[in-house]
Amino acid sequence: MKNTTLRFVLIIGLLAGVNFLASQFFFRWDLTEDKRYSISDATKQLLGDLDKDIIINVYLSGDLPAGLERLESATRETLDEFKTYSNGHLIVNYSDPSEAASEEQRQKQYLNLVDRGLTPTNVFANEDGKRTEKIIFPGVIVQADTLSVPVQLLKGNKSSSPEEQLNQSYEGVEFEIASAIRLLSDQEHKKVGLVVSHTKISPARLSDLIATIQQSYDVFLDMNNPESYEGLDALLVLKPDSAFSDDEKYKLDQYMMGGGKALFFVDGARVDSVSLDGNYAQPLDLNLSDLFFKWGARVNTNLVKDLKSSAEILLNVGNMGDKPEIRPVPWRFFPLLNNFGKHIITRNVNAVYTRFLSSIDTVGGADNIKKTPLLMTSENTQILNTPVLVGYNEARKDPDAATYNGGTKLAGVLLEGPFTSLFANRILPGDPRAAKFKSTGSPAKVIICSDGDLIVNDYDYKRNAPLPLGYDRVTKQTFGNKDFVMHALDYMTDANGLIKARNKQIDIRALDKIQIQEKKKFWQALNLLLPIALIGVFGALRYYIRRRKFA
Numbered sequence: 417m418k419n420t421t422l423r424f425v426l427i428i429g430l431l432a433g434v435n436f437l438a439s440q441f442f443f444r445w446d447l448t449e450d451k452r453y454s455i456s457d458a459t460k461q462l463l464g465d466l467d468k469d470i471i472i473n474v475y476l477s478g479d480l481p482a483g484l485e486r487l488e489s490a491t492r493e494t495l496d497e498f499k500t501y502s503n504g505h506l507i508v509n510y511s512d513p514s515e516a517a518s519e520e521q522r523q524k525q526y527l528n529l530v531d532r533g534l535t536p537t538n539v540f541a542n543e544d545g546k547r548t549e550k551i552i553f554p555g556v557i558v559q560a561d562t563l564s565v566p567v568q569l570l571k572g573n574k575s576s577s578p579e580e581q582l583n584q585s586y587e588g589v590e591f592e593i594a595s596a597i598r599l600l601s602d603q604e605h606k607k608v609g610l611v612v613s614h615t616k617i618s619p620a621r622l623s624d625l626i627a628t629i630q631q632s633y634d635v636f637l638d639m640n641n642p643e644s645y646e647g648l649d650a651l652l653v654l655k656p657d658s659a660f661s662d663d664e665k666y667k668l669d670q671y672m673m674g675g676g677k678a679l680f681f682v683d684g685a686r687v688d689s690v691s692l693d694g695n696y697a698q699p700l701d702l703n704l705s706d707l708f709f710k711w712g713a714r715v716n717t718n719l720v721k722d723l724k725s726s727a728e729i730l731l732n733v734g735n736m737g738d739k740p741e742i743r744p745v746p747w748r749f750f751p752l753l754n755n756f757g758k759h760i761i762t763r764n765v766n767a768v769y770t771r772f773l774s775s776i777d778t779v780g781g782a783d784n785i786k787k788t789p790l791l792m793t794s795e796n797t798q799i800l801n802t803p804v805l806v807g808y809n810e811a812r813k814d815p816d817a818a819t820y821n822g823g824t825k826l827a828g829v830l831l832e833g834p835f836t837s838l839f840a841n842r843i844l845p846g847d848p849r850a851a852k853f854k855s856t857g858s859p860a861k862v863i864i865c866s867d868g869d870l871i872v873n874d875y876d877y878k879r880n881a882p883l884p885l886g887y888d889r890v891t892k893q894t895f896g897n898k899d900f901v902m903h904a905l906d907y908m909t910d911a912n913g914l915i916k917a918r919n920k921q922i923d924i925r926a927l928d929k930i931q932i933q934e935k936k937k938f939w940q941a942l943n944l945l946l947p948i949a950l951i952g953v954f955g956a957l958r959y960y961i962r963r964r965k966f967a
Contacts, residue, residue, distance in 0.1 A: 455497050456917045458910075459594045462601065463498055466505040470560050470597055475529060475553040476569060478512030481539055483582045484554065484570075490586045491556070491569060494593065513553050529553050533566030554585075556593060560600035567596045573766050574893065575754055584764040591917040598914060599631055606649040606909050608633040614656035614702075617872055622654060624873040624885040628898060629905065645671040649909045651678045655868030657686065659703040666849070669707060669838050673857030677908035679901075680704075683868045684715045684774025685802045694807025697772070708864060710838045711831050712782030715866045718801045720773045720827075722751035723820040724794035727769060728890045731811055744890045745811045748798075749773075752895070753827055757789035760918050761830070761903045766896030769886050771869040772806075775799065775825040784833045791828030791865065791900075796820040828865040835860055861908050870897055 472495060476488045492510075499506045513529060516522035526536065534555040554570035569592060572584030608629055612622070619626075629635055629652075636648065644667055645651055651671060660668075672678065686700040699717035708714060727750035732740045751773050756762035768791060778787050799822045840855040847853075873885040883889075886897035906915040 455494070455501075455590055455594075456914070458913045459498075459590060459917055460501045462594060462598055462914065463501040463506065464503065465603075466502055466597075466601060468560060468602075469505050469507060470502070470558060470600060471507045471509065472593065473557045473559065474508065474510045475513050475534065475555060475557070477510045478514060478552075479550075480552065483578065484539070484552065487554065487569060487582055487585055487589075490589050491593075494589045498593070514550065526551060526553075529557075532557055532564065535568055537570060556596075558593065558596040558600060563600055565596040565599050567592050571766070571899075572764050573754070573896075575767060587920045588764060588918065590920060591914060594914050594917060605632065605634045607636060607647060608905065608909075609636045609638060609645055609648040609651045611638040611651065611653040611656070613638050614658045614660065615654055615868075616657055617655055620875055620882055621872050623882045625654075625871050625898065625901060628885070628902060632902075633905075633909075643667075645676065646674060649677065650905060651676060652871075652905075653678065653680045653682065654871055655681055655683065656702055657683070657700070657868075659701055661703070665703065665707055666839060668704075670852075670854060672711075672835050672860045672862065673837055673854035675858030675860050677861045679863045679865075679904060679908065680708075681865050681868050681871045682715060683772065684717045684866055685719050685772060685804075687719075687772045687806060690806050690808060692808045694805040694809070696803045697806050699802045707838050709779055710782070711835055711862055711864075712778055712780075712785045712787055713829055713831060713864050714777045714779055715864065716775045716777060718774055718799050719749060719804060719806070720751060720775050720793060720822070720825050721748040721798040721800065721820070722773075722793050723748060723796040723798070723815055723817060725752045725754050725767070726750055727752055727888060729808070729811065730890060731808060733812060747808075747811050748815065749806060751793050751797075751827075753791045753793060755792040755794060755824065757792070759788055759790060759830065760915055761907050762790050762900065763918050765899050765903065766886075766894075768870065768897050768900055769888060769895040770827065770867040772867070773827055774866040776827060776829055776864060776866045778826070778829060782831075782833075782835070785835065786830075786832045788830040788832070789826055789828075790830055790863065790904075791826070793825045793827060795824045797822035797825050799825070827867065828863065831862040831864070833859055835862075863904055863908070871901060 474491060474495070476484065476491060480488060495506075495508045499508065513525045514522060516525060530536065534553045534557065536551045536553050539550050539552055555566060555568045558565045558567060569589060570581075570585050571588055571592070572581040574581070576584065610626065610629075626635060633649075638645075648671070651668075668678070682702060682704070683700050685697045687695075687697045689695055697719060701717075705714065726746050726748045728744040729747040729750070730742050731745045733743050733745065734741050750769070750771050752767045753770060753773075754767040756765065773793070796817070798820045835857050837853075837855045837857070839853070843850050843853045871885065874883040874887060874889060875881075876883055884894050884898070885901075886895040887893075888895060903915065903918070906913065
């Protein structure tokens, strides 16, 4: 009796001690190999710093196919983890938009979600031998006070298989939702400068990018700060078409010497217009070649045609009776960049739409600079040195595959490290700039993309409204241009911030479908009988041991 009482007291004391320690020290242990239930330190800090309630309405719910159920589970698991670190400031609601008292009410719910920024997806399935169709909204709306941000969860590279796209969406849940929360939190915005004084592109054609950047950053135009770029967290040079002066180049040089972060979207060739028979594309001199060369890269004055991956244009290919026949045809001067370097910026990004792309070469001399390829063409390219004739009629002809032997060409590169000034040994002691001049600098970052149109959105003149950046009128799909630019900007301004959540990698452990089909009966029987057999064996052993012990 005494031993029993002592044992009971010890157990109560142990449980009390464990509960006390649990209340004082908080930890979670993710035992999965790919850490699928863990979130990044930056996300934890973002959630821990919340000082107001954030409401997340999840619409990916209800009766879903197996693949989307996995995405729903990932969303639910991620939000459960978010709530753990949010100090009670995160409220999550789940709803199925297809649930309604009437068809009219269901359509109103659908239209409301579309108006709020979510994109529906049609899902087809076979039920009892009948093909059914259901509209789902694979997204969430994050809300704080009167502001809300739509988040599309079904993303990824459209050229991947459906299973891979779903897995890419699975991997991106944390980053997409955390980014929306960041937009609604009262964090101090970083400063981004836009160099637009050298472009003739109308503001309407840059409006989607600028509006997106303004959601997360304070934006300044270069004409507002003529003296220097000091104080900016990042600088974007947007499709310049006129040469920079030496003074302007000096400003860029010294900004980088101060540890600056710059993104250049520049053309190597000038294509003013294109006709059926053709007009000549000319080399474009921006007076930046020596600066890029000093950093370790060169934008070539050529045009790249891609046989394997290119966008389409609408072209009159003949007459159907008395009417012209307009068809979409591949236009190889518009490469679709779907070959990415292994970097957090381009991970799981959709193909990037380009127009009249030039190639980039990396050069020696910048030994301390790390050079990371970001955007590349396919291996089936043809390089045309300017001046060269560019005409739409070329799209009517069948291409000669043997002439597309240029190999993979670089179209976007990240340069990181301590740069050396282009003006070293040029600034004399009597020069007024000598007092602040830096010949060597702190570690800096530069991204150079050899297509200025990468950041230019199309425009709908009938509705008098800009189209989304990366939207293709012919295929009606939106490519990954905006995601690429925003991921690059996030990396440049905060490489250890939320952007690190894009490193999450969930392995696809697919079952062998052939083996499943061939051995279906075997595995069904095994799953049914094995648990019963194990229970029987355990019962027999327990009976034998007890009989031997107490007989």
